[in-house]
Amino acid sequence: MSEIRVTVDVVIFTIQEGALKVLLVRRGIPPFQDSWAIPGGFVQEQESLDDAARRELMEETGVQDVYLEQLYSFGDPGRDPRGRVVTVAYYALIAADRAVRAGSDAAEARWWAMNQLPPLAFDHDRILAYALERIRNKLEYTTVGFQLLPEAFTLSELQSVYEAILGRSLDKRNFRRKINLLGILTPSRQQRREARARPAQLFRFSADRFEKLKDKGILFPF
Amino acid sequence: MSEIRVTVDVVIFTIQEGALKVLLVRRGIPPFQDSWAIPGGFVQEQESLDDAARRELMEETGVQDVYLEQLYSFGDPGRDPRGRVVTVAYYALIAADRAVRAGSDAAEARWWAMNQLPPLAFDHDRILAYALERIRNKLEYTTVGFQLLPEAFTLSELQSVYEAILGRSLDKRNFRRKINLLGILTPSRQQRREARARPAQLFRFSADRFEKLKDKGILFPF
DNA sequence: TACTATAGTGTCCCAGAGACACTAACAAGG
DNA sequence: CCTTGTTAGTGTCTCTGGGACACTATAGTA
Numbered sequence: 001m002s003e004i005r006v007t008v009d010v011v012i013f014t015i016q017e018g019a020l021k022v023l024l025v026r027r028g029i030p031p032f033q034d035s036w037a038i039p040g041g042f043v044q045e046q047e048s049l050d051d052a053a054r055r056e057l058m059e060e061t062g063v064q065d066v067y068l069e070q071l072y073s074f075g076d077p078g079r080d081p082r083g084r085v086v087t088v089a090y091y092a093l094i095a096a097d098r099a100v101r102a103g104s105d106a107a108e109a110r111w112w113a114m115n116q117l118p119p120l121a122f123d124h125d126r127i128l129a130y131a132l133e134r135i136r137n138k139l140e141y142t143t144v145g146f147q148l149l150p151e152a153f154t155l156s157e158l159q160s161v162y163e164a165i166l167g168r169s170l171d172k173r174n175f176r177r178k179i180n181l182l183g184i185l186t187p188s189r190q191q192r193r194e195a196r197a198r199p200a201q202l203f204r205f206s207a208d209r210f211e212k213l214k215d216k217g218i219l220f221p222f
Numbered sequence: 223m224s225e226i227r228v229t230v231d232v233v234i235f236t237i238q239e240g241a242l243k244v245l246l247v248r249r250g251i252p253p254f255q256d257s258w259a260i261p262g263g264f265v266q267e268q269e270s271l272d273d274a275a276r277r278e279l280m281e282e283t284g285v286q287d288v289y290l291e292q293l294y295s296f297g298d299p300g301r302d303p304r305g306r307v308v309t310v311a312y313y314a315l316i317a318a319d320r321a322v323r324a325g326s327d328a329a330e331a332r333w334w335a336m337n338q339l340p341p342l343a344f345d346h347d348r349i350l351a352y353a354l355e356r357i358r359n360k361l362e363y364t365t366v367g368f369q370l371l372p373e374a375f376t377l378s379e380l381q382s383v384y385e386a387i388l389g390r391s392l393d394k395r396n397f398r399r400k401i402n403l404l405g406i407l408t409p410s411r412q413q414r415r416e417a418r419a420r421p422a423q424l425f426r427f428s429a430d431r432f433e434k435l436k437d438k439g440i441l442f443p444f
Numbered sequence: 445t446a447c448t449a450t451a452g453t454g455t456c457c458c459a460g461a462g463a464c465a466c467t468a469a470c471a472a473g474g
Numbered sequence: 475c476c477t478t479g480t481t482a483g484t485g486t487c488t489c490t491g492g493g494a495c496a497c498t499a500t501a502g503t504a
Binding site for chain 3: 376377378394395398399416417418419420421422423
Binding site: 393395396399400403415416417418419420421 | 491492493494495496499500501502503
């Protein structure tokens with residue numbers, strides 16, 4: 001009767017070479033053979049939707065404890081030619097320094113820049129568009145941007161994450177003023193020295209100060 | 223194997239007596255017999271999730287063409303003691319003058335004020351809390367508030383909708399200034415005369431001006 | 445005609461955000 | 475060691491949006 005196959009698809013974002021990238025897997029079998037698709041799989045009998053998404057993420061990238069959030073559910077009849085499938089889409093943010101492995105199993109997997117995507121299977125273009133919209137919005141009133149950086153980072157690196165996601169350049173002084181005003185960064189004692197340039201101060205995200213602000217109901221305009 | 227029952231639950235909001243109310247149905251059978259629940263039902267084989275939500279809304283209230291938006295999907299194993307059920311939650315906004323019928327079928331149904339809810343079945347308290355959070359947020363950057371009013375309304379009525387949803391009182395002059403600045407209301411020629419008081423100007427929501435602003439990427443701060 | 449109830453209106457002040465240009469510190473190469 | 479190239483870091487002005495705040499206008503009713 002009304003039993004439907006339920007999958008989770010996980011849009012996995014990271015930052016590479018100053019660009020926002022997404023992990024896609026190549027389909028080895030029909031339908032949409034050789035097309036690229038968002039990694040996903042069936043929800044098991046005894047796991048929650050969140051757990052299923054975490055499991056998929058682990059299988060594809062080997063990482064745990066990253067930012068993961070439910071996005072939207074897609075369930076048009078006919079979105080999968082094999083039969084009725086409802087997918088609960090998630091998106092995940094992986095710090096630049098942890099996004100090493102791409103694809104544990106045999107399937108081909110690689111990172112794609114969001115502005116140069118291949119043709120996608122199923123309705124995955126819609127899902128990706130929606131994920132991009134969501135992360136752009138969240139960037140403006142939350143601290144998701146920090147999830148894409150290693151523990152210690154420079155202000156320039158943080159700014160380039162924002163620019164990569166928003167797709168436009170930001171004013172350096174205005175950006176730093178806003179970050180300072182939030183008061184959620186603690187300077188590290190160290191500096192990062194790049195070749196042939198002035199060293200930059202390293203900072204860490206201070207979650208405790210962030211929690212205090214959140215408890216007071218203060219949001220985070222960017 | 224991995225077939226799961228999928229339902230849609232629709233949180234149906236309206237404004238009555240200056241308060242935000244939600245439509246709940248009394249469960250006639252176990253589990254949670256005699257508890258109150260969000261109206262919902264199984265997704266049929268050949269309908270989209272949106273269609274299923276629309277159908278539920280029609281069955282419960284007899285209304286069509288109202289604001290309807292997907293909220294979130296809830297799928298913890300054990301949320302329904304009878305077995306694995308994933309529910310895709312929606313919420314709907316019904317204009318005050320259309321929210322007449324409550325419950326077409328035999329089941330008992332009634333409107334409950336959001337600040338005086340009865341004990342709820344399943345995880346429906348979570349769903350309701352999330353719906354309230356969503357509509358509060360959306361109120362601040364969209365025009366969902368207008369969906370809860372009849373076609374012609376006074377500024378005082380519009381303000382009381384905002385106050386009912388946000389749960390706090392707003393300043394009359396600041397509120398009117400903001401509405402004016404948006405420029406999305408066209409004054410009607412008529413007035414509404416209440417007993418024993420000065421008549422109020424009636425306005426209509428002008429969707430065309432709204433669309434123009436939206437196309438320019440202008441959002442709606444409240 | 446006085447009383448009551450709701451409609452309608454303007455100013456001041458503060459905070460957040462955008463536009464804008466120069467100096468500082470390091471490395472490499474001559 | 476001095477010049478050049480590259481990135482880091484810093485302050486002001488101005489505009490706009492939002493919050494706080496109190497009185498007059500118009501109707502009905504007693």
